[in-house]
Amino acid sequence: MNENTNSHTHSCQRPAPTPEEITRRRFLERVILVAGGIGALILTVPIVGFILAPFFARPPKIWRSVGKVESFKIGATAAVQYEDASALSWAGVTARSAAWLRRVDADTFVAFSINCTHLGCPVRWLAQANLFMCPCHGGVYYQDGAVAAGPPPLPLPRYPVRVKNGDVQIETSSIPITK
């Protein structure tokens, strides 16, 4: 206890710091700030970089076969499923994607995104009505993807599609984000 009291009294009675002491303290404060800054930088760059990694990653695009040409009826629209381009091994079922594939004529296919351009909900195809309809806010599209009704600001996006060796192939794409 005594010791404490002493040191307390002592610090209260200290003479005013000399100019040298002031300069020295300012210098030490700067040393702390600079050292802290360097330390923070060393930690921040990799940590923030790691978290923001999806900004920079551009996963490869792959053509995925979704079925034989003859399995699609001319004039019909069907749901097709395929695997994302670079699925992580723990992705499980989340690695799967779907598209609406329309066979326009013998050699022409169109692949539509299933994501409504309003807020991304999965649109459904009503075969007998020839319409895509969104379950969230009631967006409707015609068979060619043009907006028929409701809030969607843009037509249904299309994915690259081709026919190779008798297979219909869709190029894996990102979920279309309306700007």
Next chain:
Amino acid sequence: MLKRIFNRISDWVEDRTGIITTIGEMARHLAPPDAKWWYVFGSATLCAFMIQVLSGVALAFSYIPSASQAYPTLQFISDEAPFGHFLRGLHYYGASAMVLMVGLHMAQVFLFGSYKFPRELSWATGVLLLGFTLVMGFTGQLLRWDQNAVWSVVVGAEQAGRVPLIGNWLAHFTLGGDTVGGATLTRFFAIHVFIMPALIFAFVGLHLWLVLRHGISEPPTAGKPVDPKTYREEYKELLEKTGRPFWPDAAWRDAVFCVGMIVGIAALALFFGAPVLGKPPDPSIIAASPRPDWYLLWYFAVLALLPHGSEKYFMVFGPLLVGILLIALPFISNRGERSPSRRPWAIAAVVMIVLMIAALWVKGVRSPWSPNFKAQPLALSVIGATNGPVFIGAQLFHSKGCLNCHLIGDDGGRRGPDLTDVASRLPKSQMILRIANGGVNMPAYAGNITQADMDALVAFLETRKTRRP
């Protein structure tokens, strides 16, 4: 004997840490005597948060934040683990209570004018805590990682995508890549379990520190405005004259209310249980109707009811503007009357906001803008014919998707007008015109329907008249 040992231990701890006196002084800080049941909502929010921390930590003992395994672990927690279903319910209703209590606390503080000088930053940190709570609610719903969660991520990414310039980046950041996949869930897990709780702990600390610094605001008196020049002295005088130690004179109400809330939450968890898990999180299952949990359902309604085209601006600037306005409130007006009886517009604002959210919420529950995909083909008794054009027209009304959006009797959707008695108000020519040309929310069928089908459809609709006895 035991008491002596306990006293010696506590004396020793006090000597080495000083913590008992410090906490004791904080707990016994003087509070205005008439701060009664109105003042329990803040501590109730904290109490709900503690339930969330405890039940959340417990759930984390079994939950695996992996895109492929989260769903099975949730099934395990719900169906097999002892107390698992109850624990999920506790976490869900705890979250609901926290959102509710934040709202009540905020309304009370606003109505009592407690945000005025010198408590501006108490309000501002409170607004941030409200934001954190909503982020917790949204990310928590996603950790349920069923089909609804996956599509909620997509909807969230679409909304982030509307932000000017950096929208695309934000959307990719939300998804953890180009699509929903292995990297998506872990991001929300880290946000929900580490980042947000840390922020909440820190800001609750600051929020409480400010309570100690400025004291619990005295209930307002009409005709006694806040003047920053004299307020602190008056408050000090009030406490010296009539102040009571917070512990236990005021704290007992907080304790009673908190326990009551815990009992309520536990009862809800026991009798109603946690939200049922949806289908697996497979983005290729197209039959999905994503819905947010109840505390964001009103916002779902806002997005549905906005005029087309304006949502682009609203989605970005709407929440931003609300946040800025709320934080700015005490800086716009930090003096003057505190009593709600002298601030009729404050009462009006609270009533209007509550009515608005309640109305939007009711709309959100019914979501009439969502097409009804479960609509069944019309019953023969409703059609009133077993063959001929009227019968064929009724079949077309279902197959052409009309029934998804229009009601006939009790069957159908509510997106468009109820057509149960359309023939009573529309002539044939108008029906044909509307079916062929469509409207803002109705597709044009002109290129999509044969003349024969159109005739049958109209023949059916012409029989839809109010039957008056």
